[in-house]
Amino acid sequence: xxxxxxxxxxxxxxxxxxxxxxxxxxxxxxxxxxxxxxxxxxxxxxxxxxxxxxxxxxxxxxxxxxxxxxxxxxxxxxxxxxxxxxxxxxxxxxxxxxxxxxxxxxxxxxxxxxxxxxxxxxxxxxxxxxxxxxx
Numbered sequence: 116x117x118x119x120x121x122x123x124x125x126x127x128x129x130x131x132x133x134x135x136x137x138x139x140x141x142x143x144x145x146x147x148x149x150x151x152x153x154x155x156x157x158x159x160x161x162x163x164x165x166x167x168x169x170x171x172x173x174x175x176x177x178x179x180x181x182x183x184x185x186x187x188x189x190x191x192x193x194x195x196x197x198x199x200x201x202x203x204x205x206x207x208x209x210x211x212x213x214x215x216x217x218x219x220x221x222x223x224x225x226x227x228x229x230x231x232x233x234x235x236x237x238x239x240x241x242x243x244x245x246x247x248x249x250x
Contacts, residue, residue: 116155116156116158116161117153117154117155117156118132118133118153118154118156121156121160121161121164124161125161125164125165125168127164127168132164135164135167135177138177138178138181139181140163140167140177140180140181140184141156141160141163141164141167143155143156143157143160144157163184166180166184167180167184170183170184174204174208175204179204183200186200
């Protein structure tokens with residue numbers, strides 16, 4: 116199938132499909148080109164893009180998706196390795212949640228202070244805090 120049909124079937128743009136090629140997520144065999152040099156995508160490309168979309172919908176990056184697909188294709192993703200991989204991802208997500216919680220708490224504190232002399236945003240906007248630090 117040509118890129119337009121693949122884009123339609125996957126609900127991805129042509130640009131995204133080309134980007135996936137550039138990242139090495141999908142490949143088009145050299146022999147899959149037509150006489151007019153158009154790429155002919157095999158059916159397995161559709162399956163691979165579907166897998167990529169499912170993996171990224173679960174919170175994985177494209178780089179992580181490529182790694183998972185490589186492990187699956189190599190037959191090296193057993194249950195134990197899968198659990199370790201998922202645990203590592205879970206720890207990363209928890210760290211992001213912790214960082215966002217700290218940011219949220221800082222913002223809530225700043226909101227409470229606004230309307231008073233202690234309002235950090237007002238101090239920054241009026242240059243008070245900046246001048247004090249540079250002096």
